[in-house]
Structure formats: structure tokens, C-alpha cells
Amino acid sequence: MSVTNSAGRTLPETIAGEHYKPFKKAHKNNCDSKVISLKKALKKADLKDGQTISFHHQLRNGDYVVNHTLDVIRDLEIKNLRLAQTALFPIHKPVIDHIKEGTISRIEGSINGTVGDYVSKNPLPYPVVLRSHGGRWAAVKNDELHIDVAIIAASAADNRGNCTGLIGKSAFGPICYSQVDAMHADHVIVVTDNLVDRPCGFQEITEEYVDHVVQMDQIGNPKDIVSGSLKVTNNPQKLHIARQCINLMSALDLIKDGLIFQAGAGGISLAALQYLDKKLEENNVVAACETGGFTKFIAEMHRKGLVKNAYGLQCFDVESIKYIAENRRLITDIGHYADPSSKGRFLDGLHATMLGATEVDTNFNVNVNTHSDGRLLHGIGGHQDSAAGANLTMITVPIYRKTIPVIRDAVTTITTPGDIIDAIVTDQGVAINPNRTDLLDKLQGNNDVNIVSIESLKEMADKETGGPPQVDFGDDIIGITKWRNGELLDVIYSVKE
Helix, strand or coil, X not given: CEEECCCCCEEECEECCXXXXXXXXXXXXXXXXXXXXXXXXXXXXXXXXXXXXECCCCCHHHECHHHHHHHHHHHCCCCCEEECCCEECHHHCCHHHHHHCCCEEEXXXXXXXXXXXXXXXXXXXXXXEECCXXXXXXXXXXXXXXXXXXXXXXXXECCCCCEECCCCCCCCCCCCCCHHHHHHCCEEEEEECCECCCCCCCCCECHHHCCEEEECCCCECHHHHCECCCCCCCCHHHHHHHHHHHHHHHHCCCCCCCCEEECCCCHHHHHHHHHHHHHHHHCCCCEEEEXXXXXXXXXXXXXXXXEEEEEEEEECEHHHHHHHHHCHHHEXXXXXXXXXXXCCCHHHHCCEEEECCCEEECCCCEECCECCCCCECCCCCCHHHHHHHCCEEEEECCCEECCEEXXXXXXXXXXXXXXXXXXXXXXXXXXXXXXXXXXXXHHCCCCCCCEECHHHHHHHHHHHHCCCCCCCEEEEEEEEEECCCCCEEEEEEEECC
């Protein structure tokens, strides 16, 4: 059987047993601007009650996008949304009002500060779900966390949605956390305060994923988006912990050509980086790569040739943003970095990582989510991801803070299980996980690292503080921590007023 298509050709409908639709008409793809107001963009996205809306956290405590968007959603009278941000900060305190008013009824994302404190005492209808960076990427990619509308802040974007976070008055670094949202959300809205000529000079997210572009006067306060000057600790206790980390790496023969490591932006980690810098120079060693957060200290090590490559995920200071903008090959994405459902993660090749903690217990379990008073004040971040990938996972903590012991019988909340924690590096010595007999064998007879048992650290902490405080927990489960693959790891209970 034949049919005549709109091009005037009479052709068979079936060829070699395959059925073909006849050509109807060709259309030109006009390159119209996607720039509209946020209210119109949300209406066109057909956002409805009970759906899920996502944001990234890289504007940190300078973010104006989350609060502004939720205000517009309130004006549209949309209710019971699931908020799937990568993290909230104290600036997002207005989220509490949106919870009270019913705009938000669920949260699946990290909470830092005020909102977590509120939820700890005022449970939502559903527990807050906490995932690692890699775990969230996998959850979005595999549709465990389905996003209806993704709101993606960009420090520069063109009128079609090609965008970056590396240039502009509100530059914050790579938009690596939102790339998976852009690829899998039903509707994508890019929000910028810097509309540039098409094509945008550098494109971390491209127009193929973007439905609409919104221009704001300011997406954030640059002073609070990044720290102008990160400071290395000058606290003798913390400097000692930092030095012990590098001594431990050296004793285990990790400081050699080809080293791949990760360090954060906290005072201890920055001090450890300076000790590592000196050790690399002394030993004439070139590390292969640093990954994770990017700081001016990593940029300087890279500039000096002490580190061949650096894969940056987020920038913590102005200098690192400028350096990444000039050396864009140094950017990676969260999927490559840590997606547990992928065929390979860069983190799996880590030789050493330094991580912090709120609490550690005698089974080497680590808590970074709740304080010892039970309040939910932090997310997971990349803690689980880098701990699982590194051959040497070091937790850097003092044995107590003020009058609260850090080393205890059982952590308040398990963020990262003790199975993958290798060393607790403290001001009173280094405890090696008994499961790592290979490390203990290598460290025998080494005088540069003070090896002690985790039990003795706990006893010292209790002696100085009198033991951990008693917390009056409620019966409501206000949050859950998930392991990287989506399995339930722990629950977080409400705390009484």
C-alpha cells in the first residue's frame, strides 16, 4: 500500500516489513528568547500542589533565589511542595514561614542551621531525607527523587539558557550540583542576574535542557556567596591535628608521586594542606590530583606544579573561582565524582581524605548531621562519598569541644558507618580502626604518629567533660539519613523544647 506525503512523493507505507509514517511538513526552528518573569515561568511549568521543586546550594548564605522563588509560589497559592534543595543555610530562615503556611510540607535535602533547628522541634508530615552528594545525584538520575521543576541559579546565562557559575558579579564556581536536575527534571528554569549575549562564553548547562530563563536584579550577595579570605587555623590544638594527618600519610608511604587526595575548607584541613605542600616540596614529589572543594591553597599548589590536576566541584573563595574560570579543564561533575550507581567514580581512586565530624563513637561511626543535643543542623555533603572511596579516611576532631565529648560510646546520628573510617586523628593521638590491620602493621615502631585506642580517647574525653549530656528526645522521626545507594541508615528523632 502506498501513500503520497506532503513533499509530493508516493511511497510505500511498509518497507522490508517495517511501517513508516509519511512525511507531513518541515518547520523552521526559530531561535526565540526564553526570557520571561519567574511567575510566568512557574505557570508555564504547570507547577501543582504536591509536586517537587529543586535548587542548588552554591550561593550558600548569600542566596536570594530560594526565598524569592518560594514567595512567588506562595502568591500563586501552590501548596504542599516537596523541597529538594542540595542544601539550606541560615539565610533561608523564611522557609520556616512557608512550612507554617503550608507551601512546603516535605524536604529532601541538606539543612544547615535555622530550618533544621525548627524541624527538630516541629516535625514535618514527612521526615527530612538526607543524602550524600553522590547519593542525591543517583536518586535524581534513577527517579527515586523525581523533580518536577528545577530552579537553577547561574551567574551568567544567555537568552536561551546556556549558563555558567564562573563569571559575573555573583560568580560562585561550577554549577556541578544542578547538572543532574537539568538533565532529568520535567521543567528547568535558569535564574540569573547577568544576561549575556548568546552564546554564553562557557556553558556548564546548555539550552537543550532549559525551558525558561528568568532575570533577577541580584541572585545573591557576593560577600556571603564565598569567603573573601579563608583562614588557616592558628589554634595549637588544631595545628597539631593537622600535622598528625600529614605525619600519618607520610608514615603510610602515601606522600609520593601520583598521590590523589581530598581536603576541605575548614581550618584544620587548610593547615594540613600547608603541611602537605611543604612535604611535597621537601620530598620532590608531585601529586597527581586533588578533588572536591577548591580553594586558593589548592590553586597555589597547582600553580607551583606540586599537583598536576585538580577536579573542582565547588569553590570556597574568590581566588579559586578566578583560577577555575581560567583553567576550566579542572572542573568535574558530581556524577563522575561520586554517583554510586555509575560504572566508575573518580573518588574510588582517592589515596587519602580528611573529614570532620560532630561526634565519633568507639565503633568508628561518624555523625555530622546532628549536634550532641539532638538538633538537626547539618547535611551529609560528600562525607559518605569520599569516605567510601578513599584508601585512608581520616576524621579530624578534638576529643571534646567546650564541655561536650566528641568521642563517645554511640553517636547521636550515624552519618557515615565505622566500617569505612580508617583513622580518628585527635589532639590526644590517632586511633586506627582495628579492622585495618595492614595500617597497624605499617605503623609499628613509628615515632611520628602517636597511636592510641579509640577506647582510651573516649575515656580521656569523659574524664575532662563528665560524659555526654542527656537529651530529651521525642517520639517523632523528623529526619532520616540514607546510605549512598538509597538504603536507610539511621533516623533522627525530635527534641523536646
